[in-house]
Amino acid sequence: MLQDVCALVYAGEENPNLRDLVMSRSVAALPVGGRYRAIDFLLSNMVNSGIRNVGIITQKNFKSLSDHLGSGKEWDLSRKKDGLFMLPPFDSTSSAHLYRGMCDAIHSKLDYLEKASQSYCLLTGSYTVYSADYELMMKAHLEHNADITMLYSQEPLDFPGQERFKDVRVSTDEEGRVRDLEVDSNNMRSPKLGMDVYLVKKSLLEYLVQNSCARGGYRFVSDVLIPNLRNLRIFAVRHDGYVQRLHSVYAYYKLNMDMLDSKVRKDLFRPGRPVYTKIKDEPPVRYMEGAHINNCILGDGCELYGSAEGSVLFRGVALGRGARAKNSIIGQGTAVGENCELENVITDKYVRIRKGVRLIGTPQFPVIIRKGAVI
Amino acid sequence: MAVRKKRCVAMLLAGGQGSRLGVLTKYRAKPAVPFGGKYKIIDFPLSNCANSGIDTVGVLTQYQPLELNTYIGTGAPWDLDSSTGGAFVLPPYMKATSGEWYSGTANAIYQNMYFVDRYDPQLLLVLSGDHIYKMDYRRLIAFHEKNQADCTIAVMRVPMSEASRFGILNTDADLRVVEFDEKPAQPKNDLASMGIYVFTWQRLREFLIADEEDENSSHDFGKNVLPAMLDAGCRMFAYPFDGYWKDVGTAQSLWESNMELLEPDPAIALSDESWRIYARSANEPPHYIGPTAEVSSSLISEGCEVYGKVENSVLFSGVTVEAGALVKDSVVMSGTKVASGAQVQRSIIDENCRIREGALVGDGENLTVLGSDVQVEPEAKVKPGDWIAPKSVIAKGGE
Numbered sequence: 001m002l003q004d005v006c007a008l009v010y011a012g013e014e015n016p017n018l019r020d021l022v023m024s025r026s027v028a029a030l031p032v033g034g035r036y037r038a039i040d041f042l043l044s045n046m047v048n049s050g051i052r053n054v055g056i057i058t059q060k061n062f063k064s065l066s067d068h069l070g071s072g073k074e075w076d077l078s079r080k081k082d083g084l085f086m087l088p089p090f091d092s093t094s095s096a097h098l099y100r101g102m103c104d105a106i107h108s109k110l111d112y113l114e115k116a117s118q119s120y121c122l123l124t125g126s127y128t129v130y131s132a133d134y135e136l137m138m139k140a141h142l143e144h145n146a147d148i149t150m151l152y153s154q155e156p157l158d159f160p161g162q163e164r165f166k167d168v169r170v171s172t173d174e175e176g177r178v179r180d181l182e183v184d185s186n187n188m189r190s191p192k193l194g195m196d197v198y199l200v201k202k203s204l205l206e207y208l209v210q211n212s213c214a215r216g217g218y219r220f221v222s223d224v225l226i227p228n229l230r231n232l233r234i235f236a237v238r239h240d241g242y243v244q245r246l247h248s249v250y251a252y253y254k255l256n257m258d259m260l261d262s263k264v265r266k267d268l269f270r271p272g273r274p275v276y277t278k279i280k281d282e283p284p285v286r287y288m289e290g291a292h293i294n295n296c297i298l299g300d301g302c303e304l305y306g307s308a309e310g311s312v313l314f315r316g317v318a319l320g321r322g323a324r325a326k327n328s329i330i331g332q333g334t335a336v337g338e339n340c341e342l343e344n345v346i347t348d349k350y351v352r353i354r355k356g357v358r359l360i361g362t363p364q365f366p367v368i369i370r371k372g373a374v375i
Numbered sequence: 376m377a378v379r380k381k382r383c384v385a386m387l388l389a390g391g392q393g394s395r396l397g398v399l400t401k402y403r404a405k406p407a408v409p410f411g412g413k414y415k416i417i418d419f420p421l422s423n424c425a426n427s428g429i430d431t432v433g434v435l436t437q438y439q440p441l442e443l444n445t446y447i448g449t450g451a452p453w454d455l456d457s458s459t460g461g462a463f464v465l466p467p468y469m470k471a472t473s474g475e476w477y478s479g480t481a482n483a484i485y486q487n488m489y490f491v492d493r494y495d496p497q498l499l500l501v502l503s504g505d506h507i508y509k510m511d512y513r514r515l516i517a518f519h520e521k522n523q524a525d526c527t528i529a530v531m532r533v534p535m536s537e538a539s540r541f542g543i544l545n546t547d548a549d550l551r552v553v554e555f556d557e558k559p560a561q562p563k564n565d566l567a568s569m570g571i572y573v574f575t576w577q578r579l580r581e582f583l584i585a586d587e588e589d590e591n592s593s594h595d596f597g598k599n600v601l602p603a604m605l606d607a608g609c610r611m612f613a614y615p616f617d618g619y620w621k622d623v624g625t626a627q628s629l630w631e632s633n634m635e636l637l638e639p640d641p642a643i644a645l646s647d648e649s650w651r652i653y654a655r656s657a658n659e660p661p662h663y664i665g666p667t668a669e670v671s672s673s674l675i676s677e678g679c680e681v682y683g684k685v686e687n688s689v690l691f692s693g694v695t696v697e698a699g700a701l702v703k704d705s706v707v708m709s710g711t712k713v714a715s716g717a718q719v720q721r722s723i724i725d726e727n728c729r730i731r732e733g734a735l736v737g738d739g740e741n742l743t744v745l746g747s748d749v750q751v752e753p754e755a756k757v758k759p760g761d762w763i764a765p766k767s768v769i770a771k772g773g774e
Contacts, residue, residue: 034661035677073451262663262680269660279452279656283645284412284676284689293670297661300413300677301646312661 001050006116010102011126012059015165017248020370025064028126033259034312035299036277037068041129043075044275049134053082055112057105059089068278075276101219106209121205125196130243131268140237141199147232151195153243165247168194168221170236178234181226242267253366256312256329282315379459381494385429388480389504390437395625398746398762403442406504409708412674412689414654417504421453422652427512431460435483452655479594485583496576503570508620509650518614525578525609529571529616541567542597544613552611557597619643626744630723633689633706637672657692667698
């Protein structure tokens with residue numbers, strides 16, 4: 001158990017590629033997989049690896065994230081000693097500006113790090129979804145006698161990166177030591193794609209961040225890691241399980257659709273490593289006579305009279321008689337009226353779709369219905 | 376610890392064995408019996424307390440308390456983890472000179488008199504952990520106070536033919552109780568006690584002490600304390616309740632009340648947001664319905680994986696139904712797997728059973744009940760109507 005590690009999550013990324021889905025929430029608070037928010041996977045990884053001190057750096061639009069996390073009780077992070085800390089922006093004169101990068105964000109929250117009693121810090125962004133045991137990362141870190149250890153996954157070079165976001169390509173030597181890093185390169189050379197998670201001694205992180213910000217370097221990869229590739233022993237460890245990066249609407253859509261695959265579910269929801277989330281106390285799903293549901297995942301509290309195929313239905317969805325949803329993501333509390341037809345549609349929370357409406361998108365460009373909209 | 380005076384404290388009698396539930400209560404008390412896809416029976420009175428603003432609940436356990444104790448924990452799922460009140464599991468304990476089991480419902484409260492006194496409440500609400508119902512106890516309490524009663528008993532009208540199974544209250548026109556008939560052979564009335572009582576605490580306290588000293592008493596509310604209060608001229612009233620209320624004391628009634636949830640317009644709506652029934656979450660992923668699955672008229676919980684046919688059934692969390700399997704008119708509890716080609720009909724299957732390939736459990740007529748962790752081997756048959764003890768192995772040809 002990683003008792004000597006605290007975690008710092010930078011949830012301040014702004015990714016306009018996600019369009020209406022991030023209108024009123026941060027990427028970390030994106031609803032995924034029928035009952036979760038993106039950040040649940042990272043937080044559960046941490047808790048399941050024994051981390052008990054987690055700071056979340058927020059920036060804009062963090063109301064939805066704080067509602068979701070509350071005191072951290074559901075992740076067992078409501079603790080007397082340590083636990084969950086929300087680290088909001090603009091809380092001192094020295095941080096009265098928008099963050100210019102992850103390094104800048106950490107710089108303005110150095111007091112959290114200073115107070116943490118742990119000697120290591122697990123640093124991560126908030127837009128990746130995967131299940132990993134950070135204890136293995138620590139093991140590799142110690143074996144390599146590394147200064148910084150990062151995770152990567154093997155991805156094709158023609159990775160569908162039409163809308164890239166924090167695309168960090170990693171080149172290593174045989175030993176796994178990082179020799180080159182490229183951020184959002186148009187001419188990427190390595191199939192190793194960083195997972196935006198780093199393990200580092202707290203004292204080193206503090207030093208690097210102060211040093212970089214003092215010289216006007218506010219980004220973590222470009223200003224802290226890349227200039228130090230020679231001085232520091234930075235190692236990259238391969239993660240073989242499923243990873244999705246929420247860099248675009250397509251990636252968001254794909255993550256949800258991938259969860260229909262039992263191999264992906266088995267990888268994300270491993271025995272003994274539960275994914276924790278906020279409890280809503282919805283009753284079980286009610287399948288009425290005449291409902292036809294195939295190849296779908298469903299959160300609790302749905303009431304189903306119609307049919308759905310290849311779709312993800314979040315908690316409390318009502319599907320009217322004769323309604324048909326195909327390859328769609330139906331957000332929490334959405335009501336789909338009688339005889340509606342939806343294909344490649346993403347509805348946000350509490351959408352009302354009136355009787356007989358037809359909405360058809362494509363997988364590459366799904367129709368997105370904004371939170372609370374009435375169609 | 377600072378203890379704040381409470382207007383009302385609830386005591387939940389959860390020590391019952393529920394022996395008529397047979398193999399389902401071998402290792403758990405009746406209030407811990409699963410119900411409705413994600414609940415336990417005790418979630419109903421606990422949620423009623425939370426929704427009625429009662430934040431101090433003593434849960435009196437005795438028979439097989441482990442599952443119940445771990446389930447209740449700090450009471451957080453029911454919002455009962457409060458700093459001035461909370462949920463307290465109260466098993467019988469040793470005293471300086473003696474230690475004894477709870478010998479009856481009244482004795483259980485008597486033995487915990489000091490717990491109640493800590494809160495110095497005006498009222499004591501006595502509940503049982505045996506029934507499925509939604510009740511706003513605030514109305515019951517308002518009725519009690521309006522009548523300046525010493526005791527108020529919630530009552531239901533039951534069919535006259537069944538009245539002799541219940542405690543029957545004979546009242547005057549103002550609903551003041553004139554006679555308490557415990558399971559009368561010749562009932563004069565159809566107002567049955569629901570086992571839900573409000574007492575003016577100081578008044579009840581006197582009677583509990585007197586009852587304890589009576590060597591001939593069986594220390595039961597219905598048999599002893601309530602008749603004694605009536606004899607002494609206490610003001611006792613019947614509070615009529617006309618909502619859904621079900622005693623799931625037998626496997627048959629447990630099965631029936633689960634099936635009632637599947638009706639198009641169920642008598643007890645679990646989806647009512649203004650009166651949520653809370654439960655400890657299983658923390659499982661959303662359930663998955665596969666490409667070959669056929670599911671209709673059913674309730675399915677988180678963590679299930681369904682590839683076969685599920686009809687008119689209730690699946691608890693983490694149940695697997697493989698392709699080609701059939702689950703019909705049944706209640707299947709957490710973690711059970713029904714393998715391909717197996718058929719389960721009109722059955723209650725307890726937690727973590729394995730129904731292997733091609734096995735047959737039950738038929739369309741007699742209710743079949745499997746205790747927890749039962750293994751039904753490939754092609755084996757469980758005779759319709761049988762009750763199988765937990766952890767049994769049913770082999771092919773060995774019906």
